[in-house]
Amino acid sequence: MIVPMKRLTLIGLSCEKESTLKALQRLGAVQLISEGELTDSEKLRQLTAKADRLNAARRAIKPYYKKPMLSPTPQCTEAQLEAIQPEGDALCQSIEKLEAEQAEKRAELERLAALRAQLEPFREMLTPLEAIHSTKYIAYILGTADAKVMDAVDNVEAALDTHIGLEAYPNENLTAVVIACNRDERDAILRYVKDAGFNEFIPPKLTGTASENMEKAAKQMDATEAELYRIASELTAAAEKRSRLDMAADAYAIEKQRAEGETALKSTQYAYILDGWARADKLDEIQLAVSSVTDAYYIETRDPYADENPPTATKNKKLIEPFEVITEMYALPSYRGIDAAAVMAPFYFLFFGMMLSDFGYGMLLFIGGLLFTRFLKPKGDTAKLVKVITYGGLSTMLCAPFIGTFFGVEWNDLFNTTVFPLLFDPMTDVMQMMLLSCGLGIVHMYTGIIVKMYMCFRDGDPQSAIFDQLSWMLLLTGLILLFAAPAIKTVSLVLIILGGGMLLLFSGRSIKNPVMRLGKGLSALYNITGYLSDILSYVRIFALGLVSGAMGMVFNLIGGMVYDALGGLGIIGIVIGFILAAALLIALHMFSLFINTLGAFAHTARLQFIEFFGKFYEADGVKFKPLAMNTDTVNVIDSGAE
Amino acid sequence: MEGSIFSTLTSNELGIFFTGLGVALSAILSGIGSAIGVGKAGQAAAGVIADQPERFGNCLVLELLPGSQGIYGFAVSILILIFSGLLGGSTESITFSRGLAYFAASLPVGFGGLLSAIHQGKVSAAGIQMLAKRADGFGNGMMLALMVETYALLSLIVSVFLVLFA
Numbered sequence: 001m002i003v004p005m006k007r008l009t010l011i012g013l014s015c016e017k018e019s020t021l022k023a024l025q026r027l028g029a030v031q032l033i034s035e036g037e038l039t040d041s042e043k044l045r046q047l048t049a050k051a052d053r054l055n056a057a058r059r060a061i062k063p064y065y066k067k068p069m070l071s072p073t074p075q076c077t078e079a080q081l082e083a084i085q086p087e088g089d090a091l092c093q094s095i096e097k098l099e100a101e102q103a104e105k106r107a108e109l110e111r112l113a114a115l116r117a118q119l120e121p122f123r124e125m126l127t128p129l130e131a132i133h134s135t136k137y138i139a140y141i142l143g144t145a146d147a148k149v150m151d152a153v154d155n156v157e158a159a160l161d162t163h164i165g166l167e168a169y170p171n172e173n174l175t176a177v178v179i180a181c182n183r184d185e186r187d188a189i190l191r192y193v194k195d196a197g198f199n200e201f202i203p204p205k206l207t208g209t210a211s212e213n214m215e216k217a218a219k220q221m222d223a224t225e226a227e228l229y230r231i232a233s234e235l236t237a238a239a240e241k242r243s244r245l246d247m248a249a250d251a252y253a254i255e256k257q258r259a260e261g262e263t264a265l266k267s268t269q270y271a272y273i274l275d276g277w278a279r280a281d282k283l284d285e286i287q288l289a290v291s292s293v294t295d296a297y298y299i300e301t302r303d304p305y306a307d308e309n310p311p312t313a314t315k316n317k318k319l320i321e322p323f324e325v326i327t328e329m330y331a332l333p334s335y336r337g338i339d340a341a342a343v344m345a346p347f348y349f350l351f352f353g354m355m356l357s358d359f360g361y362g363m364l365l366f367i368g369g370l371l372f373t374r375f376l377k378p379k380g381d382t383a384k385l386v387k388v389i390t391y392g393g394l395s396t397m398l399c400a401p402f403i404g405t406f407f408g409v410e411w412n413d414l415f416n417t418t419v420f421p422l423l424f425d426p427m428t429d430v431m432q433m434m435l436l437s438c439g440l441g442i443v444h445m446y447t448g449i450i451v452k453m454y455m456c457f458r459d460g461d462p463q464s465a466i467f468d469q470l471s472w473m474l475l476l477t478g479l480i481l482l483f484a485a486p487a488i489k490t491v492s493l494v495l496i497i498l499g500g501g502m503l504l505l506f507s508g509r510s511i512k513n514p515v516m517r518l519g520k521g522l523s524a525l526y527n528i529t530g531y532l533s534d535i536l537s538y539v540r541i542f543a544l545g546l547v548s549g550a551m552g553m554v555f556n557l558i559g560g561m562v563y564d565a566l567g568g569l570g571i572i573g574i575v576i577g578f579i580l581a582a583a584l585l586i587a588l589h590m591f592s593l594f595i596n597t598l599g600a601f602a603h604t605a606r607l608q609f610i611e612f613f614g615k616f617y618e619a620d621g622v623k624f625k626p627l628a629m630n631t632d633t634v635n636v637i638d639s640g641a642e
Numbered sequence: 643m644e645g646s647i648f649s650t651l652t653s654n655e656l657g658i659f660f661t662g663l664g665v666a667l668s669a670i671l672s673g674i675g676s677a678i679g680v681g682k683a684g685q686a687a688a689g690v691i692a693d694q695p696e697r698f699g700n701c702l703v704l705e706l707l708p709g710s711q712g713i714y715g716f717a718v719s720i721l722i723l724i725f726s727g728l729l730g731g732s733t734e735s736i737t738f739s740r741g742l743a744y745f746a747a748s749l750p751v752g753f754g755g756l757l758s759a760i761h762q763g764k765v766s767a768a769g770i771q772m773l774a775k776r777a778d779g780f781g782n783g784m785m786l787a788l789m790v791e792t793y794a795l796l797s798l799i800v801s802v803f804l805v806l807f808a
Contacts, residue, residue: 329781430806434799536796543714543795546802550717557729598703599710605781606788 002339003624005310006301008278008286016294017265017272021258021627023289026078028628029282031311033275034264044259051256054088054249057095061239064232072376074243074634081251081636088248095238095245102231109224112217118201119217121176122210124169130207132178139186141179143200145193150175152196156189164189250631261627277310277624304335312621314339322387323348330609332621340617343451344608347444348388351607353395354437355544355600357426358552360407361593362396365389379635392600403433403545407589408552426545433542441538441611442480445531448615449473455616467506468524475499476531500525534611540603548596555588657741658733661726664741664748665719668801671748672715672755672794679708679763686767690774697773700780704770707787708762711755714798718751721805740808747804754797762790 008030012020024030121144132140145153150168156179157163165180177198181189190200206213266273278286283301290297304310312332314324316339323345333339356362369390372378378386396404401411402423411420426433449469456465478495481488508520559581566577613619629636651659687701722744723729726736769783 330785428806430803537792539799540792540795543798543802547710547713547717547798550720551713554716554720595706595710595713598706602703602707602784602788603791606785609785 003313003315004280005277006280008276009300010274011298013296014267014270014272019293020290021261023293025258025627027289028626029279029286031277031624031626032261032264041263047256047259051252054092057092058245060095060099064236064239073379075637076634078636081247084244084247085251088244091245098231098235105224105228112221116214116217119210119214121171121174125210128209129203137183138180139183141190143177143198144174145177145198149197153193156192246633250634254629310335311624313624316341320345322384325381325384326605331619332623334618334620337618348604349391349395351604352392352600353399354541356396356548356596357399357404357545358548359397359400362393365393405549408556437538437541438535441535444612448612452616467502471499471502537611544599544603551592559585653738656738657736660741660745661736664745665722668715668748668752669719671752673712675756675759676709676712679759682763683766686770690770700773701770704766704783707766708759711759711794715751715755718801725805743808747801750797751801755794758790758794762787765790
């Protein structure tokens with residue numbers, strides 16, 4: 001059902017704002033309303049910055065641990081979450097420091113590698129680098145040149161009519177060159193050789209020969225590598241403690257949500273006004289939460305005005321609650337509409353089981369779902385989805401003896417009986433199975449029409465309920481009876497004439513012009529095609545059941561063939577055949593389970609969304625987003641939010 | 643069929659040939675369709691996952707939706723194999739006319755699957771791209787793709803009827 005909302009106004013003292021908001025956040029039952037754009041506050045900015053830093057640190061350690069595929073959601077209390085914040089901060093700082101150090105060392109490593117590469121051609125040169133410095137008359141040019149450039153260097157004396165001292169250290173493909181020349185001519189010579197492709201090398205301020213420096217750089221690189229290794233191992237150690245970082249990040253997220261809520265309040269130096277939507281079923285708890293913090297407050301609540309659009313929150317019995325995730329997948333119900341989860345749940349349960357229709361698959365889903373919920377403790381929508389699948393597994397187990405199989409094996413082969421399937425075998429009694437599917441579909445659709453009738457009566461519009469809804473049920477029932485039970489033909493005809501007549505004459509009841517009115521009635525009658533195609537759409541129950549049965553059967557056949565083929569080769573063949581067939585069967589049935597569960601889930605949802613919701617569902621709800629402890633990685637077990 | 647190669651075949655042999663053709667066609671055509679459809683959706687999914695790895699699960703489900711046609715075709719192939727007796731039975735009773743009936747049975751799921759899977763793949767790919775922009779678009783994307791699937795299911799049912807009553 002949809003939770004009624006009250007407009008809440010709370011006035012309190014500014015000095016108690018923080019603690020009051022905290023109490024409300026713990027409860028998670030009030031959605032704050034702000035007038036106009038949310039403003040920024042200094043506190044919010046600081047918290048955002050902090051949360052960003054923690055998240056950056058969480059990203060930084062990601063490469064240093066391997067996340068297990070399936071890990072349980074950690075559970076903790078609010079107090080634990082807050083207590084961990086300083087430790088999380090410290091961890092975050094040390095990770096930031098390590099990261100900065102790592103970046104620095106990496107840059108150092110790159111610089112040294114580049115230096116080594118530059119010095120490499122000069123390693124044969126015995127002159128220490130510090131000795132090569134220009135004097136009053138002599139300038140030196142250092143650089144590297146390939147064979148072609150060397151020709152230019154050799155030609156430079158002739159070309160520029162000058163004299164140079166040339167020392168060359170040939171390497172494999174580059175030659176290191178030291179040119180000593182007249183200081184005045186240095187620029188001209190340099191330009192000349194550079195034009196030919198000469199690479200000038202300005203030696204850094206180093207002492208010792210090139211090869212000595214290269215060795216030194218190599219040693220430094222080794223040291224830096226070791227440092228980097230140490231940093232990586234420290235980051236790995238920090239990653240071990242990542243749960244604390246996650247918890248601290250969530251603690252800051254909670255604080256940030258509160259600060260965001262605070263910006264929605266109107267406050268003066270001494271007092272504040274809180275304006276919001278409150279769950280009507282939690283008003284007492286809200287009052288209790290506020291009064292536990294302070295006795296200086298004023299609370300006022302009122303029902304929403306007709307022109308106000310309160311947010312939608314749904315509340316259902318524990319058994320039905322998981323199905324909310326299916327309705328939400330379509331769209332949230334309008335605040336003044338109907339929460340379809342409860343009416344939809346039995347049909348979803350039944351259709352899912354009929355579509356999967358294999359006891360073994362149902363059992364795997366059921367047990368798997370229970371274990372998942374028990375050990376991994378999922379939260380929010382994931383938890384609900386897992387529960388829906390678990391229910392689906394149970395339903396499949398219940399449906400399978402009637403119309404299904406056991407891991408693709410027929411029950412009769414399994415137990416050596418002839419009574420199974422208890423209802424009929426969809427593979428041979430095709431017509432019955434199709435009729436059953438469509439029959440259930442008609443029940444499903446009628447339920448939808450009845451819900452719509454209820455809504456019409458509730459909204460004080462009995463005419464719509466009778467002329468637009470009941471008329472269809474009469475007409476359709478009459479048509480079905482006409483084919484199904486020809487013996488009571490008169491009853492069927494009366495129903496058809498009654499229903500059809502109502503549609504023809506009263507569909508356009510707001511139109512005065514009789515011709516136009518009849519036209520409207522005729523076009524309403526044309527909708528019969530829609531109803532027929534809706535009914536036919538339920539044949540998919542039969543089709544999907546057939547596919548899952550056929551797939552299981554074929555896979556068993558393949559497994560059997562493998563076993564038979566190897567079984568003829570004596571005892572070793574039997575053993576190998578058994579192992580191979582077992583492995584193959586497990587893999588194939590897992591595949592079949594996955595594909596067929598996906599099909600059953602999606603097509604059951606479709607039958608709800610299109611054929612069922614189409615009859616009555618009003619879906620323009622806005623989600624109720626209360627001030628609450630919304631966390632990313634942990635479950636806060638002592639918060640009141642659902 | 644005087645002078646054609648068929649004239650040398652018996653009714654039983656022709657029946658077996660057309661039954662085999664039916665088995666092959668329903669698997670081939672719907673398989674091609676699903677391969678194209680899943681392929682299209684898979685490319686779109688890879689693009690989205692590159693930026694948002696956390697969407698992998700949702701993308702995978704959307705990518706797989708056009709894959710069901712191949713399975714429907716496969717199921718019909720197996721049904722023909724079993725009901726005709728090609729698999730684990732005797733083939734003597736397959737007459738020419740029964741062979742043609744099985745061949746006809748493969749056509750709805752074959753062509754229905756081929757074209758619906760390709761188009762469903764396009765819708766799935768679009769849904770996946772929607773998912774990149776809107777995290778809560780999964781349910782909507784799935785529903786849009788499932789609308790196409792209806793017609794593959796209808797083809798499947800017609801094929802099954804033809805097999806069972808051939």
